[in-house]
Amino acid sequence: MNDLELIGVGKTYPDGTVAVSDFDLAVKPGEFVAFLGPSGCGKSTTLRMIAGFEKISHGDILIKGRNVSATPPEKRPTSMIFQNYALFPHMTVRQNIGFGLDVKGLSAAEKKAKTDRIMDMFGLSGFADRKADRLSGGQRQRIALARGLVVEPDILLLDEPLGALDANLRRVIQNELKLLQRELGITFVFVTHAQSEALGLSDRIVVMNRGRVEQVGTPYEVYTSPATEFVARFIGSNAIIEGANLKVQGDMAVVDTAFGRMRGRYAASVSSGASVLVAIPAEAMRIQPANAAPATGENRFQGTVSMKHAVGSIGHVKVALDGRQSVDVQTGTDDEALMRLAIGDAVVVDCPSDRVTLVGRG
Template identity: 55%
Template sequence: MADYDLELVKLRKVYPGGTVAVENFDLRVERGEFISFVGPSGCGKTTTLRMIAGLESISSGDLLIRGHNFTDVPTEKRPTSTIFQNYAIFPHMTVRQNIEFGLHVRKASAPDIKKRVDSIIDKLQLGDIAGAKEGSLSGGQKQRVALARGLVTEPDILLLDEPLGALDANLRKSIQEELKILQRDLNITFVFVTHAQSEALSMGDRVVVMNSGKVEQISAPFELYTRPKSPFVARFIGRNKIIEGQLAQTGNGRAVVQTRFGALSGVPSFDPATSAADAKALLVAPSEYVDILPAGAAADTALTDMVSGQVSAIDAVGHFAYVTVHLDDDLSIRIETHREKIAERGIETGGQVDLRWQPERATVVLEAA
């Protein structure tokens, strides 16, 4: 049995005219994994998905599914199904007929079609609308029909290209939860493309961050959020506080960055043995790990790294407060905290504050990474 459901080996896509859409993409996906692709528009995530589906040709590299090379195999002969943002439901067919369609194309027997369609309709609770057509369906119902049509063929890999983008926020959250439960129940590999980082982080077992056709980082969500490995990921994912400086020293699992606010340290995201002295570096601290205190106030002894500044704005939203701290003319930092904490500590607009964090919670990233 093949070790991986999906392998991308040095995958590359170049469009006529020389535009490179995807460059040197390597990925190995375990059976039953939920892989999220995220990145800005034009980064290559949808192009990669379409190459896996066979909807885009591969310029170079190899694509393997369960150990078999599918690089040049046409779409209809691949063990994949694709769900698009617009769902592509046939308006002249009923829900049941839409779900049956792929099985008819594959020339499945009538008893097999009925058995499999009945099963997926039951699993996705579509029985009440099985005879309805697209025009009478809600957004959530259309999404479930598209899922049913993709899953009824029992693909090795289900490819989802921003399938929740057309839903409102509340329905989107509900469908996210249902989709993840369904994926775990079926143990089918899902490859999910989204532009929303919160969606990628909440749903993926691992997340692929892409930028300008290249992979910036592939990590589990928590590692990606707390340990970025490149300047792009540090700036793109989460609400990191970033301070620029120069690498001063490394050792004992720690890197020290000399900044205009003093020496600050964190865990290096790079191999210290290959790092150049005085290299440009970023000190990256996730917002959740940064505490805000009145200037000079006593803090937890673990919160040893600190920068100071003046509060330039406090925006209250429900139970939360967003505090903007002006560090100098070039840098202001926005901290999310609880409204009650700000009130209890007497932090006000115009006041001097200290921002503190534990060095082991911070990450040092080389600017050239």
Template identity: 50%
Template sequence: MSSADPIVRIHGISKSFGKAVALQTLDLDIAPGEFVTFLGPSGCGKSTTLRILGGFETPDTGRIILDGKDVTREPANRRNVNMVFQDYALFPHMTVRQNMSFGLELKGMGKADIKRRLDELMAFLELDSYADRYPAQLSGGQRQRVALARALAPDPALLLLDEPLGALDAKLRGQVQQELKSIQRRTNKTFFFVTHDQEEALTMSDRIVVMNQGRVEQDGTPEELYFHPASRFVAEFIGETNLLAGEVRGSDGDEVVMDWYGQTLRGHAPAGAPKSGEIVTASLRLEKLGFHRDRPATANAVQGRVVGKTFLGSRMAVDLLVEEAHGARLKAYVDTATGQAVGDDPVWLGWEADTMAVLRG
């Protein structure tokens, strides 16, 4: 198997539980060393995919190819895959070292080899000082690191992480996110991470697969999904956005020209650009709106009046009424100084065409 080949190939996977469809013909390749996150609301199919990869569920159709081998019908203990659960699933009566060695003993590894592997891993993950402690004597972050070390010990081809940070408080969660990403980078392991937290997905992932009702809504880098969402679902699920509905007037290269309450706007076209006369919706992120005293030279410019402000610390959310007759509004994030300086007088709002994504569907 060459380094260019996917380490995981998911081909035509579907799964139903009774009449409930969990997955609809999923196709996906995962490259070695990728940090891939499956993101979506409860019931979207992300956890079912993880369980199928781990060997805990059998798909109705399709195949799972791992490291060039078809493992679709192989049980969990015969796959070169390991899993980190949300509750860590550490054995409370075992020390850190014993928890970490458990899987290696099951594989029949000799004592000397186990000691060598654990010494190497504990030094790498800075767990030496916890080796003889029990899980109850560890903090939440320490337990999470031990669970990760135990999963890495057998050197799996693929590590599955099922919302492993869900039990941590907000501050610790942020620290562990960075640590987990650092460990993935240093080990160059392939991580398959499942979460419903869009901020967590944006922070940690090389690639995000957004799921909705058992199918993939969009698959791309965090930047692609945030700035160029392919659908309204993705635009609303990842971050906060303005949604502008209007009629297509035409296209100009990779731009769509649309009418929005009498204003001519330009946005980034999706694959398969809409035709003239179609009603479309465009996504405009709040931080992409610039405030100006005079009409700016940006591709898009509209005038608005401030009707509300919300102080958010380092920035301010500003609500603007843009079209009085129809009550059309836009919301913008600005730095606090700019937000405080904006008064009751009309202001110009400007943004470029490539910052406004015209959505499909």
């Protein structure tokens, strides 16, 4: 039995604005699922519908096989953690964490035992009697997580919970969050607009755009095999080249582009003869000086270096293919020959066909 099922779930506001359209998803027990997309795509609205804070317009929400579509939030076996943590500043750490247990009507002894156990798990026992607003961002984040988990929910819902943290602290909490989820085995549904969080933390990613699901898959599937133009442009750093006259050849296909013939895997939505977009990850492309490589062939095009810089161990080279199109190539800074390339140098860029994806337009 799935922990969570969304069947044709949608949300339309009274003015006719469609926030979420026909959302279908099945989440297995103990799975970590991330909703990823730009602001306004409907991911937080979907999370609030699961929690019961937002009424659905149509469809059904099932938790462990029970339809909770009309069940109020406090009666659902979920906990929700918000970006601003929603802590009570006048309460102590202990009081904040134990707040959800008050609703359950536990005895004082049971409440204390559960609160003590979760505070110990999160390293908060030494701050039990401090006011929440006197603690650091990382500590407040742990309080919010502890408060959400102390009630032992079937599903923990997280709405961009790391958005208020600085980059270094965010990485620390990301690691803690994944370890915690594996240790507890609780189903997590996580909303984020940060690709690194979704790709690094989740078992599966739901990519959303304008209220619709664009693709559902593992981080590897979404990153390496985008199903739509939006996913190809949104995830990673892909070069996007227009292609035409697609011809299927076994499990691969070839298309004609302004820079030569390209071969790659094709998305299920495209068919023979179609005009498509060729998506190539920046790190999948190899760049060589023009005098050191053949100039023509499949998945191979010529250009000139228009920009070059390095960030840590990653080198970034922008290659101008013509007056309108350029591609970004990522390479290691330990490749001395590439790092010696200068602006204006002629180069050849190529890529393996299994790293190229052909997707439909729109």
